[in-house]
Amino acid sequence: MEEIPNTLWAKLILERLSKMDCIKRGWILVGFPKTREQALALQEMGIAPEHVVILDAPDTVLIERNLEKRIDMTTGEIYHTTFNWPTSSKIRKRLVKPGGTSEEETAKRLLEYRRVIHGVLNSYSKKYHIINADQPSVDVFSQTLSHVQSRHRSNAPYTPRIILHGPPGSGRSLQAALIAEKYGIVNVSCGQLLKEPVAAETRFGEAIKPYAESRQPVPDVMVLKCLSRRLSKLDCSTRGWVMHGFPQDVSQAEMLNDAGFIPNRVFFLDVPDDAVIERLAMRMTDPITGERYHSIYKPAPTSEVYSRCKINPKDSEENVGKALEVYHANVSELEQFYSPVIHVNADQDPYTVFEYIESCVVKPPSKNPNAFV
Structure with missing residues (x-):
């Protein structure tokens, strides 16, 4: 399957972010950019986020999380055997393990992520903020919310x-x-x-x-x-x-x-x-x-x-x-x-x-x- 060009992705994202709900209420972009090239494609389209939040955790934790992930093929809801297990036996019976979550496959994806993430961080060098995701989700959310509600201070030596x-x-x-x-x-x-x-x-x-x-x-x-x-x-x-x-x-x-x-x-x-x-x-x-x-x-x-x-x-x-x-x-x-x-x-x-x-x-x-x- 042929990959979608970065410029097309950026164009599609720009079209969505130009709609009135995004203009009036703001937006959260997830899953893009994954590489420096994709970050530059967004910049060339004039898309500049106010906050860049990086959720990170040790590889061993991320591999373990993926191994225990389950999906409800009827609703698409994602569960976890330790952190988010359904109480309904009916739901539990139809849960399946999603593809691409084996230890080997997850390790391979993490290796690629670690290889390219520095390029993304360099593209947003004065703006990104790393949050430890190896903690309860409510704490991750609280820290993320606190960060995005903070006011940016310009890095310029005067008000440009x-x-x-x-x-x-x-x-x-x-x-x-x-x-x-x-x-x-x-x-x-x-x-x-x-x-x-x-x-x-x-x-x-x-x-x-x-x-x-x-x-x-x-x-x-x-x-x-x-x-x-x-x-x-x-x-x-x-x-x-x-x-x-x-x-x-x-x-x-x-x-x-x-x-x-x-x-x-x-x-x-x-x-x-x-x-x-x-x-x-x-x-x-x-x-x-x-x-x-x-x-x-x-x-x-x-x-x-x-x-x-x-x-x-x-x-x-x-x-x-x-x-x-x-x-x-x-x-x-x-x-x-x-x-x-x-x-x-x-x-x-x-x-x-x-x-x-x-x-x-x-x-x-x-x-x-x-x-x-």
Whole structure:
């Protein structure tokens, strides 16, 4: 049986987490990621959990637990001969030992787990918390609940207020996700914020909906209203934020400043126009697997896969060219407004880009009285 690609898993998870119940109530993700590659796939989709809880116990304990596990094939309920044995003789009679739980099979799975778990921990190095699972389940639950209810403290040396600006395809959303993940600050995506009230069918969302359906820009006043609500929340004011998608011109930047949201870092992700067109106009998606390909960097494995791949209309060379024209028409004035800004060569490996951005994030804020503060 062929394994599901990590990118498809991440896409499916993103689709589920984008639904209104997850947005309003939060979510718990179990069973993914299992490897560093899967963790990076989530990060590339902008999925950054606030808490990562690792339940761990000695291998001997885990093997013993698996050996005594039983399953009710009628209800799917899982029991244990020591910790959770049913009182009903009728239920006990239909319990069976599930496959893959022998000592040899469990030891093999644990060996693989121990081999790859360090990659996952490194991906969430400032966020994970290990809880001893070799204790009563009520204690495990109590400790887990206590941890997830605690407020994260940013790892940054000051409260970051970061804006990422750049042309389409410059990697702003990925860099924002990486920064938010590393320093525990809030990832504020303007596009995502506008989708949430529409999905919730709020009064504000109903006002935005016609613009979304016609693919027209939402008026600046409405965008600022949405952003102000988010940036005014306690997590943004105490932990800091990294924002992308706004402002796109000086008028929007002035509105943001007048509202009291003044960044202390503004990064310009620089990518040549031909590289942007190459990144976007040549990428495609397999509608069956969800796997993403690129004509140069990641070609489709077979002619059959290539023939069924689709290109997003907004990624056509013509549309990308129009977006670049709008970007270049505003970039100089916006750079002058936020001077001094930090220019980053984004035409290289994204994790090299992140390392440079990170080095600038940890520097003390500028003492220049004429600089943004």
